[in-house]
Amino acid sequence: MTDSPTSATPYEVLGVPATASHDELRRAYKRLLRTTHPDVGGDAGRFIAVQQAWERVATPEDRAAYDRGSSRESDQREAWAQPAGGAPRRDSRPTARSYGHPGGWRRERYLQLMREWVGRGVELDDPYDPALVRTAPWEIRHTLADALAEEATARQLATLGIGYTVWHDVDSGRAGEKIDHVVLGPTGLFAILSEDFGGEVRTRRGELIGESLAGEEPIRSLAVRAKALTRATRVKFSALLVVLPDDALAEPLLEVGSVRGALTAAVRHSVLPSVLRAGLPGTRQVGGVDIFDVRTKLQSAIRFV
Known part of the structure; x- marks a missing residue:
């Protein structure tokens, strides 16, 4: 477990x-x-x-x-309660340029939902108590899991280096629908969702499926949000990626299909940096002076949730 x-x-x-x-x-x-x-x-x-x-x-x-709640779960509580502050510094190599607050919107949403569920007038001493979290409805638990997943992805993205620029918690222009991470580098422009459904995921007919998804359609959802952001920024994405825990996927990279010329795929968390550095076959690369033009357009147009 x-x-x-x-x-x-x-x-x-x-x-x-x-x-x-x-x-x-x-x-x-x-x-x-x-x-x-x-x-x-x-x-x-x-x-x-x-x-x-x-x-x-x-x-x-x-x-x-x-x-x-055992001592092990006390450690778990600390891990859940402490928002990620970026990748741990183990060397002096420069990290990717980063903007926005990864996981911040989800954490605020989680606390709001948790307070509403506990009830008005009830004092909530520890919203990250594992004993409390595991009794909460699925939506609340999933919201916290996604916040943690976004923070973990942000740590991975920071290791890409100065050739990459990352924007977190990007407003897609659609109410309540954000893109967790937008990544720009020489291998392309990527729209990324960080998800944790708590179970295995596979593909069927251009979408991710699995018992744990509870009817969610992450590929379709990301495609809709990416389309809205493309319209606002006038730049096209090379690929749309859904990042999942390693044990959720049978393969490190699982291609799902394509949407308007952008490859769609699910990626294990641990291999995300290598996938972004190597790029994906057949996707649009952004090289030379183009990367500066695209970065300028994104920087001037991106808004955060």
């Missing part, structure tokens, strides 16, 4: 309510072990998830520690 806010709780993995008795938990665990075991045609990933879930609540003591 990962530390993402979108991760299923042990109760959700085992298919029982959080109020289930210990005997009910054990029966659910044993039943799922039989039905998910690879030897009987079950899914190996699901089989492992069931075992990991059981480890968190296997004894009354383990379950009580999980329910109240």
